[in-house]
Amino acid sequence: MGEIIKINDLHRDFIVGDETVRALRGISFTINPGEFVTVMGSSGSGKSTLLNILGCLDVATSGDYFLDGVDVKSIDKDGRATLRNRKIGFIFQSYNLLPKTTALENVELPLFYNRSVSNAERRERSRKALIEVGLEDRMNHYSNQLSGGQQQRVAIARALVNDPVILLADEATGNLDTRTSYEILVLFQKLHDDGKTIIFVTHNPEISKFSTRTITLRDGHIIGDIMNPEIKSAKKVLDSLPVDDTQ
């Protein structure tokens, strides 16, 4: 199997009033299976815009995008919804769990929109996903009964449950304290070790050290795309942090 993501000369213009905001100005790269890519850049550089297009939530103004061999440009709105449902796992900065809903039910959500998944299978896969993110004892807790870190784990489980070809995370640790951030990073590294392909948007340079590749954006251009020579282990960093950290 070839590349998972292939984009070529991607542009995204936003028309605001009679001004045109050129958020992406010709982005091209290819991402292969098993890569853990961090996308860096200062605020407003176009990271989220790029990720939304990669996640089929938004469409490029021009340029090509192939996701897992599918030409996204040629697909309509409903087709993109199905694509999101089957091939993409999205993780947001603010978790976006449904209120008054248990962890398990939140994780089940994507499978509700997939008619080929039976009730029993939906339940089973959701349990497995929650076990994978280490929440086996929190399955029936409501989202408001969980800490931020736990909520983000549920969100990760929800992104995993449809067995996507790629996980897209936008500032997934942005709302968490240092320790919890590392815990989440440990989880991402574990998923990466298990063979998941991940794109992780962040403006924290520290985090890029845990990925295999870092793409840096500025003003809608790629200004850096490097393979990280040395990949730090989040687990080791976490273990080295003082247990009772009040920093």
Place this chain on the structure above:
Amino acid sequence: MNFGNLIKIALKALGSNRMRTFLTMLGIIIGVGSVITMLAIGTGSKQSIRSEIGSMGTNVIMVMPGNGHFGGVRQSASSMQTLKLSDYRSLANETSYLSHITPVVDASGQAIFGAENTPTTLYGVNGEYLDIHGYALSEGTVFTDEDIKKSAKVCLIGATVAKNLFGKEDPLGKVIRFSKIPFKIIGVLESKGSNTMGMDQDDLLLAPYTTVQKRILAITYLNAIHASAISEDYSTQAINEITKILQINHGIEIGEENDFNVRSMQEMLKTMSSVMDLLTILLGCVAGISLIVGGIGIMNIMYVSVTERTKEIGLRMAIGAKGKYIMIQFLIEAIFISVLGGIIGVIIGILAAKIIELLGTPTSVSAFSIVLSFLVCVFTGIFFGWYPARKAARLNPIDAIRYE
């Protein structure tokens, strides 16, 4: 997409906001409940008036003085003196479609016995009055032709008057006074109860018409002539015949207005029915308006709900819900609220109708009104849920998920 899943999703969304769901439903419950109850009161009253008039005898025919225009300006019938005893006589002798006929004069006043007294109406009639109006004697006898000839001071007493004046005592053979004239009670009428209009049919005295004309009213004309057709089927012929005879008697040319009017119970039944139909429609409309208000309540809440759950909608879209699934979800929510509200409303409406029935107003819940309000509910749900649902479906997932 599995439709069952969408129902589950919609129900979960409703369940997580029970109070609001219930309050929204309340509008529909009240709307449907009042439609059912109002229609039940309407049809119930109509049915009971029908059977009431039917039991009074649909073959009863009444001749009144005056031209009998309903509404408009009209002289009081009792002040007219166009009906004479001679009219009664010629009708009694010449008609072939009547089985019974009686002149009627009436006087209101106090009936007095010892220290007791009660207001009532004294009707001056002949013995056939009982056959025409379906009265029976529980004891005693009816006054005879002899009594009528002699203007005898005898009377029949209605059950209510009997109770008011005599309590548990037997009135038969006692003498009561009406307008200072003593009347000997020779018969007691069996109770007929009150009719739908609430008129007590037992609150009366019957005496020979000659007695009432001469001794009490001092008049020679009649207030009315009551008759019964040989059967309901002949009542139209009977009316025509009576009209013809009276026109000849009164010297009324063709094209001139009659100075009397002849009406059958059947006609009154028709008039009553159409009045009741109008009333039912009116009640239904008032109740229908509350149903519309309930529907607008659903629409309002669905709009609020869409706005409030914008983030949720964005998330659902981000994880792969197509616009139409979002739309169906919100439609199901709206329809569920209106249909469940409708079912509860129907139950409450039926219960309310039963309670009203117990309180004395006749009601009748028709299957038609249930089916109608149920369909209206489904329609309300779809109609008032449509726009909010479409608004939800058209949200842009990125904007929606960022919505705060």
